[in-house]
Amino acid sequence: MLRFRPGTEELPPYTLGHIGYSVVSWKPRRGYATAALGLLLPIAQEEGLERVLITCKETNVASRRVIEANGGVLDRVEPMEGMPCEMRLFYWVPTACNGSTAVLNGTGAPLG
Numbered sequence: 001m002l003r004f005r006p007g008t009e010e011l012p013p014y015t016l017g018h019i020g021y022s023v024v025s026w027k028p029r030r031g032y033a034t035a036a037l038g039l040l041l042p043i044a045q046e047e048g049l050e051r052v053l054i055t056c057k058e059t060n061v062a063s064r065r066v067i068e069a070n071g072g073v074l075d076r077v078e079p080m081e082g083m084p085c086e087m088r089l090f091y092w093v094p095t096a097c098n099g100s101t102a103v104l105n106g107t108g109a110p111l112g
Contacts, residue, residue, distance in 0.1 A: 004049055011053065016088075018044065018052035021066075033066045037093075041070065045095035052095060058087040067091045 003011065004018055011018065019040060023033050037054075044052050054072060056063035057080070072091035080086040 004044070004047055004052075007048060009049060009051065009053070017055045017090075018049065019054050019093075028062065033063070034069045037066055037070045041093065041095045049095050051092045054091050054093055055088050056091075058089055064089065067093060071097075 003015055003020070005011070009018075019037065021033050021036060023030075041052070053075075054067050056067065058077065068091075070093055072093040075090045075092050077087050077089055080088045
């Protein structure tokens with residue numbers, strides 16, 4: 001899912017980021033999210049975004065790896081609203097020349 005306002009990186013205050021994704025619980029660690037994000041970044045670039053904001057919980061190691069594999073740079077850490085003991089990480093991910101090398105074959109395994 002790509003959320004954006006044409007012509008600006010700014011998001012409405014109720015939106016946590018430009019991109020949101022999830023993987024079904026029975027298909028983890030197959031590179032789907034990394035590949036999907038890598039494919040979505042050029043689309044965001046075509047829409048005029050030089051970078052996108054993506055957030056995740058500090059405890060969501062899988063999402064952190066997906067974001068970082070696509071060139072995400074940690075911008076800030078903030079307490080989650082209503083959950084002061086949980087932190088939300090804010091990453092900026094460039095839409096051009098992202099760092100993802102994930103390409104999937106028919107089985108979902110990265111090609112190597």
